[in-house]
Amino acid sequence: MDCAPSSDRADRTDESGRAVTYVPATVTRSAKIVVAGGFGVGKTTLIGSVSEVRPLRMEEPITQASTGVDDLRGTPHKTTTTVAMDFGRIHMAGGRLALYLFGLPGQSRFQPLWEDLAEGALGCLVLADTRDLDASHDALGLLDGAGIPYAVAINTFPGAPEYPEAELREALALEPATPLTYLDARDRISSLHALITLTEYLTEHRPAALLESRR
Protein backbone atom coordinates (compact mmCIF):
# COMPACT_ATOMS: atom_id res chain seq x y z
CA MET A 1 0.00 0.00 0.00
CA ASP A 2 1.19 3.44 -0.79
CA CYS A 3 0.77 4.83 2.66
CA ALA A 4 2.13 1.86 4.56
CA PRO A 5 5.57 2.50 5.97
CA SER A 6 8.04 -0.04 4.63
CA SER A 7 8.71 -1.28 8.15
CA ASP A 8 5.16 -2.65 8.14
CA ARG A 9 5.68 -4.85 5.15
CA ALA A 10 7.25 -7.84 6.78
CA ASP A 11 5.37 -7.25 9.97
CA ARG A 12 2.63 -9.85 10.24
CA THR A 13 1.11 -8.68 13.46
CA ASP A 14 -1.98 -6.66 14.20
CA GLU A 15 -1.99 -3.39 16.11
CA SER A 16 -1.88 -5.20 19.45
CA GLY A 17 1.14 -7.18 18.36
CA ARG A 18 -0.69 -10.49 17.85
CA ALA A 19 0.17 -12.56 14.82
CA VAL A 20 -2.32 -12.27 11.97
CA THR A 21 -3.00 -15.55 10.22
CA TYR A 22 -3.78 -14.75 6.59
CA VAL A 23 -6.10 -16.88 4.52
CA PRO A 24 -3.88 -18.77 2.08
CA ALA A 25 -3.74 -17.20 -1.38
CA THR A 26 -5.24 -20.42 -2.80
CA VAL A 27 -8.58 -19.76 -1.06
CA THR A 28 -11.22 -18.49 -3.46
CA ARG A 29 -14.36 -19.58 -1.62
CA SER A 30 -15.54 -19.37 1.95
CA ALA A 31 -18.48 -20.65 3.92
CA LYS A 32 -19.85 -20.24 7.41
CA ILE A 33 -21.38 -22.50 10.03
CA VAL A 34 -22.80 -20.98 13.20
CA VAL A 35 -22.44 -22.62 16.61
CA ALA A 36 -25.17 -21.44 18.96
CA GLY A 37 -26.53 -22.21 22.41
CA GLY A 38 -27.02 -20.80 25.88
CA PHE A 39 -24.39 -19.44 28.26
CA GLY A 40 -21.53 -21.79 29.02
CA VAL A 41 -22.79 -24.62 26.84
CA GLY A 42 -19.43 -25.13 25.13
CA LYS A 43 -19.47 -22.92 22.00
CA THR A 44 -16.00 -21.48 22.54
CA THR A 45 -14.64 -24.89 23.48
CA LEU A 46 -15.96 -26.51 20.29
CA ILE A 47 -14.55 -23.79 18.06
CA GLY A 48 -11.18 -24.09 19.78
CA SER A 49 -11.24 -27.88 19.32
CA VAL A 50 -11.77 -27.83 15.57
CA SER A 51 -10.15 -24.60 14.37
CA GLU A 52 -6.89 -24.84 12.44
CA VAL A 53 -5.91 -21.34 13.45
CA ARG A 54 -5.91 -19.71 16.86
CA PRO A 55 -9.56 -18.84 17.55
CA LEU A 56 -10.26 -15.12 17.50
CA ARG A 57 -12.88 -12.93 19.09
CA MET A 58 -14.94 -10.02 17.78
CA GLU A 59 -17.04 -7.66 19.82
CA GLU A 60 -20.20 -5.95 18.65
CA PRO A 61 -21.67 -3.20 20.80
CA ILE A 62 -25.46 -3.13 20.86
CA THR A 63 -27.55 -0.47 22.49
CA GLN A 64 -30.67 -1.12 24.45
CA ALA A 65 -33.05 1.73 25.10
CA SER A 66 -34.62 0.99 28.46
CA THR A 67 -37.97 2.58 29.16
CA GLY A 68 -38.39 1.44 32.73
CA VAL A 69 -41.35 2.66 34.78
CA ASP A 70 -38.92 4.09 37.31
CA ASP A 71 -37.63 6.54 34.74
CA LEU A 72 -39.26 9.67 36.13
CA ARG A 73 -37.95 11.99 33.44
CA GLY A 74 -39.57 9.91 30.76
CA THR A 75 -36.46 9.98 28.60
CA PRO A 76 -35.23 6.58 27.53
CA HIS A 77 -31.90 5.48 28.96
CA LYS A 78 -29.55 3.75 26.66
CA THR A 79 -27.40 0.94 27.88
CA THR A 80 -24.70 -0.51 25.70
CA THR A 81 -23.90 -4.19 25.91
CA THR A 82 -21.00 -5.78 24.11
CA VAL A 83 -21.70 -9.11 22.51
CA ALA A 84 -18.61 -11.27 22.07
CA MET A 85 -18.36 -13.73 19.20
CA ASP A 86 -15.59 -16.29 18.83
CA PHE A 87 -14.61 -17.79 15.55
CA GLY A 88 -12.22 -20.26 14.02
CA ARG A 89 -11.34 -21.52 10.56
CA ILE A 90 -10.75 -24.82 8.75
CA HIS A 91 -9.18 -24.98 5.28
CA MET A 92 -10.41 -27.61 2.85
CA ALA A 93 -10.92 -28.57 -0.80
CA GLY A 94 -7.19 -28.58 -1.49
CA GLY A 95 -6.79 -25.12 0.03
CA ARG A 96 -9.50 -23.53 -2.12
CA LEU A 97 -12.14 -23.26 0.59
CA ALA A 98 -12.11 -21.71 4.07
CA LEU A 99 -14.87 -22.83 6.43
CA TYR A 100 -15.47 -20.32 9.21
CA LEU A 101 -17.17 -21.35 12.45
CA PHE A 102 -18.81 -18.60 14.47
CA GLY A 103 -20.04 -18.89 18.03
CA LEU A 104 -23.13 -16.72 18.40
CA PRO A 105 -24.86 -16.18 21.71
CA GLY A 106 -28.33 -17.67 21.58
CA GLN A 107 -30.27 -15.07 23.57
CA SER A 108 -33.28 -13.83 21.62
CA ARG A 109 -32.58 -10.21 22.57
CA PHE A 110 -29.61 -10.45 20.21
CA GLN A 111 -31.89 -11.03 17.22
CA PRO A 112 -30.70 -7.95 15.27
CA LEU A 113 -27.14 -9.26 15.50
CA TRP A 114 -28.27 -12.65 14.33
CA GLU A 115 -29.96 -11.29 11.26
CA ASP A 116 -26.71 -9.68 10.22
CA LEU A 117 -24.21 -12.25 11.23
CA ALA A 118 -25.95 -15.54 10.56
CA GLU A 119 -27.08 -14.39 7.12
CA GLY A 120 -25.67 -16.68 4.49
CA ALA A 121 -24.76 -19.43 6.98
CA LEU A 122 -24.82 -22.97 5.59
CA GLY A 123 -26.48 -24.00 8.82
CA CYS A 124 -26.16 -23.99 12.59
CA LEU A 125 -25.08 -26.45 15.23
CA VAL A 126 -27.07 -25.81 18.40
CA LEU A 127 -25.37 -27.00 21.58
CA ALA A 128 -27.58 -28.04 24.46
CA ASP A 129 -26.95 -29.12 28.04
CA THR A 130 -29.45 -31.52 29.61
CA ARG A 131 -29.10 -29.67 32.94
CA ASP A 132 -30.82 -26.70 31.31
CA LEU A 133 -32.60 -27.60 28.08
CA ASP A 134 -34.68 -24.43 28.25
CA ALA A 135 -31.51 -22.41 27.63
CA SER A 136 -31.59 -23.71 24.03
CA HIS A 137 -35.06 -22.40 23.27
CA ASP A 138 -33.98 -18.89 22.36
CA ALA A 139 -31.43 -20.17 19.85
CA LEU A 140 -33.92 -22.61 18.35
CA GLY A 141 -36.53 -19.85 18.07
CA LEU A 142 -34.07 -17.51 16.35
CA LEU A 143 -33.14 -20.20 13.84
CA ASP A 144 -36.75 -21.16 13.12
CA GLY A 145 -37.56 -17.47 12.67
CA ALA A 146 -34.62 -16.88 10.32
CA GLY A 147 -35.18 -20.12 8.40
CA ILE A 148 -31.64 -21.33 9.08
CA PRO A 149 -31.38 -25.14 9.08
CA TYR A 150 -29.80 -26.68 12.16
CA ALA A 151 -28.81 -29.82 14.01
CA VAL A 152 -28.76 -30.15 17.80
CA ALA A 153 -25.86 -31.64 19.76
CA ILE A 154 -26.06 -32.46 23.44
CA ASN A 155 -22.78 -31.48 25.08
CA THR A 156 -22.19 -34.12 27.72
CA PHE A 157 -21.24 -32.53 31.03
CA PRO A 158 -20.46 -34.70 34.07
CA GLY A 159 -23.53 -35.25 36.23
CA ALA A 160 -25.91 -34.04 33.53
CA PRO A 161 -29.13 -36.08 33.46
CA GLU A 162 -29.69 -38.52 30.59
CA TYR A 163 -33.04 -38.74 28.85
CA PRO A 164 -34.39 -41.00 26.12
CA GLU A 165 -34.12 -39.40 22.68
CA ALA A 166 -37.90 -39.05 22.33
CA GLU A 167 -38.07 -37.04 25.55
CA LEU A 168 -35.21 -34.79 24.46
CA ARG A 169 -36.88 -34.17 21.11
CA GLU A 170 -40.11 -33.30 22.81
CA ALA A 171 -38.43 -31.01 25.35
CA LEU A 172 -36.61 -29.19 22.53
CA ALA A 173 -39.65 -29.28 20.20
CA LEU A 174 -37.56 -30.69 17.35
CA GLU A 175 -38.92 -31.68 13.95
CA PRO A 176 -38.57 -35.42 13.33
CA ALA A 177 -35.94 -34.84 10.60
CA THR A 178 -33.74 -32.55 12.73
CA PRO A 179 -30.57 -34.43 13.69
CA LEU A 180 -29.97 -34.88 17.42
CA THR A 181 -26.49 -36.02 18.38
CA TYR A 182 -24.07 -36.04 21.32
CA LEU A 183 -20.61 -34.59 21.59
CA ASP A 184 -17.79 -33.65 23.90
CA ALA A 185 -16.85 -30.15 22.79
CA ARG A 186 -13.36 -30.61 24.24
CA ASP A 187 -12.72 -33.43 21.79
CA ARG A 188 -11.82 -32.50 18.22
CA ILE A 189 -13.04 -35.71 16.58
CA SER A 190 -16.28 -35.71 18.53
CA SER A 191 -16.90 -32.09 17.55
CA LEU A 192 -16.07 -32.81 13.91
CA HIS A 193 -18.55 -35.71 13.89
CA ALA A 194 -21.30 -33.36 15.07
CA LEU A 195 -20.41 -30.93 12.26
CA ILE A 196 -20.48 -33.82 9.77
CA THR A 197 -23.95 -34.84 11.02
CA LEU A 198 -25.11 -31.25 10.48
CA THR A 199 -23.57 -31.03 7.00
CA GLU A 200 -25.03 -34.38 5.91
CA TYR A 201 -28.43 -33.09 6.93
CA LEU A 202 -27.82 -29.84 5.02
CA THR A 203 -26.91 -31.66 1.81
CA GLU A 204 -30.21 -33.55 2.07
CA HIS A 205 -32.31 -30.52 3.01
CA ARG A 206 -30.60 -27.68 1.24
CA PRO A 207 -32.56 -24.47 1.04
CA ALA A 208 -32.79 -22.98 -2.45
CA ALA A 209 -30.82 -19.91 -1.33
CA LEU A 210 -27.71 -22.05 -0.89
CA LEU A 211 -27.60 -22.98 -4.54
CA GLU A 212 -26.44 -19.46 -5.29
CA SER A 213 -22.67 -19.31 -5.24
CA ARG A 214 -21.00 -17.39 -2.51
CA ARG A 215 -17.51 -16.20 -1.69
Add this chain to the structure above:
Amino acid sequence: MSGPRRDPDMVRPYVRTQGRIRAREDVRLESVVIAATGPTDTLGPDARRVMRLFAGANGGLAVADIAAALELPPSTVRILVSSLMDSGHLSSPVAAIDDQPDFDLLQEVLRGLRSLV
Protein backbone atom coordinates in the same frame (compact mmCIF):
# COMPACT_ATOMS: atom_id res chain seq x y z
CA MET B 1 -43.47 -21.98 14.57
CA SER B 2 -43.60 -18.23 14.55
CA GLY B 3 -40.38 -16.29 14.93
CA PRO B 4 -39.22 -14.89 18.25
CA ARG B 5 -40.61 -11.57 19.28
CA ARG B 6 -38.46 -8.76 18.01
CA ASP B 7 -37.25 -6.36 20.62
CA PRO B 8 -37.53 -3.02 18.81
CA ASP B 9 -35.34 -1.29 21.37
CA MET B 10 -32.30 -3.41 20.70
CA VAL B 11 -30.30 -1.79 17.94
CA ARG B 12 -26.74 -1.39 16.90
CA PRO B 13 -25.26 2.09 17.12
CA TYR B 14 -25.66 3.95 13.85
CA VAL B 15 -22.51 3.93 11.84
CA ARG B 16 -21.52 5.85 8.77
CA THR B 17 -18.29 4.73 7.22
CA GLN B 18 -16.59 6.10 4.13
CA GLY B 19 -19.90 7.47 2.90
CA ARG B 20 -21.65 4.13 3.21
CA ILE B 21 -24.25 3.27 5.81
CA ARG B 22 -24.95 -0.28 4.72
CA ALA B 23 -22.75 -3.21 3.84
CA ARG B 24 -22.94 -4.88 0.47
CA GLU B 25 -25.05 -8.01 0.63
CA ASP B 26 -22.14 -10.13 -0.56
CA VAL B 27 -19.83 -8.81 2.15
CA ARG B 28 -20.45 -11.10 5.08
CA LEU B 29 -18.46 -12.10 8.15
CA GLU B 30 -16.83 -14.97 6.30
CA SER B 31 -16.19 -13.10 3.02
CA VAL B 32 -12.51 -13.19 2.15
CA VAL B 33 -10.94 -10.16 0.53
CA ILE B 34 -7.50 -9.48 -0.86
CA ALA B 35 -5.76 -6.14 -1.35
CA ALA B 36 -5.48 -4.47 -4.71
CA THR B 37 -3.12 -1.56 -5.26
CA GLY B 38 -3.93 2.08 -5.21
CA PRO B 39 -3.35 5.23 -3.22
CA THR B 40 -4.80 5.15 0.26
CA ASP B 41 -4.22 8.80 1.17
CA THR B 42 -7.86 9.74 0.56
CA LEU B 43 -9.13 7.09 2.94
CA GLY B 44 -10.40 7.68 6.44
CA PRO B 45 -8.42 6.44 9.44
CA ASP B 46 -10.27 3.14 9.91
CA ALA B 47 -10.10 2.32 6.21
CA ARG B 48 -6.35 2.99 6.30
CA ARG B 49 -6.03 0.65 9.28
CA VAL B 50 -7.74 -2.03 7.22
CA MET B 51 -5.42 -1.49 4.28
CA ARG B 52 -2.36 -1.47 6.53
CA LEU B 53 -3.25 -5.00 7.67
CA PHE B 54 -2.77 -6.19 4.11
CA ALA B 55 0.61 -4.54 3.63
CA GLY B 56 3.02 -7.20 2.42
CA ALA B 57 0.52 -9.98 3.06
CA ASN B 58 0.47 -12.96 0.73
CA GLY B 59 -3.12 -13.96 1.27
CA GLY B 60 -6.51 -12.62 2.22
CA LEU B 61 -8.54 -11.97 5.31
CA ALA B 62 -12.20 -12.46 6.04
CA VAL B 63 -14.28 -9.60 7.40
CA ALA B 64 -14.24 -11.37 10.77
CA ASP B 65 -10.43 -11.63 10.74
CA ILE B 66 -10.20 -7.89 10.13
CA ALA B 67 -12.70 -7.12 12.91
CA ALA B 68 -10.73 -9.24 15.37
CA ALA B 69 -7.33 -7.84 14.36
CA LEU B 70 -8.43 -4.20 14.51
CA GLU B 71 -10.83 -4.63 17.44
CA LEU B 72 -13.61 -3.04 15.42
CA PRO B 73 -17.26 -4.18 15.48
CA PRO B 74 -17.93 -6.64 12.65
CA SER B 75 -20.88 -4.52 11.46
CA THR B 76 -18.49 -1.58 10.97
CA VAL B 77 -15.94 -3.72 9.19
CA ARG B 78 -18.58 -5.07 6.79
CA ILE B 79 -19.30 -1.49 5.76
CA LEU B 80 -15.63 -0.50 5.58
CA VAL B 81 -14.81 -3.51 3.42
CA SER B 82 -17.83 -2.80 1.21
CA SER B 83 -16.65 0.72 0.50
CA LEU B 84 -13.05 -0.40 -0.01
CA MET B 85 -14.35 -2.88 -2.60
CA ASP B 86 -16.35 -0.12 -4.27
CA SER B 87 -13.19 2.00 -4.51
CA GLY B 88 -11.12 -0.92 -5.78
CA HIS B 89 -8.77 -1.08 -2.80
CA LEU B 90 -9.98 -4.58 -1.91
CA SER B 91 -11.34 -7.33 -4.09
CA SER B 92 -12.62 -10.88 -3.93
CA PRO B 93 -10.07 -13.56 -4.67
CA VAL B 94 -10.57 -14.79 -8.22
CA ALA B 95 -11.01 -18.50 -8.78
CA ALA B 96 -8.28 -20.18 -10.80
CA ILE B 97 -9.25 -21.42 -14.25
CA ASP B 98 -9.30 -25.02 -13.03
CA ASP B 99 -11.80 -24.18 -10.26
CA GLN B 100 -14.78 -26.19 -11.49
CA PRO B 101 -17.74 -23.94 -12.26
CA ASP B 102 -20.05 -26.42 -10.53
CA PHE B 103 -18.09 -26.28 -7.28
CA ASP B 104 -20.66 -27.53 -4.78
CA LEU B 105 -20.04 -25.73 -1.52
CA LEU B 106 -21.95 -28.12 0.75
CA GLN B 107 -20.45 -31.22 -0.83
CA GLU B 108 -16.96 -29.74 -0.51
CA VAL B 109 -17.56 -28.86 3.15
CA LEU B 110 -18.85 -32.37 3.82
CA ARG B 111 -15.91 -33.94 2.03
CA GLY B 112 -13.50 -31.63 3.85
CA LEU B 113 -14.92 -32.39 7.29
CA ARG B 114 -14.93 -36.15 6.62
CA SER B 115 -11.29 -36.02 5.60
CA LEU B 116 -10.39 -34.68 9.06
CA VAL B 117 -11.76 -37.54 11.16
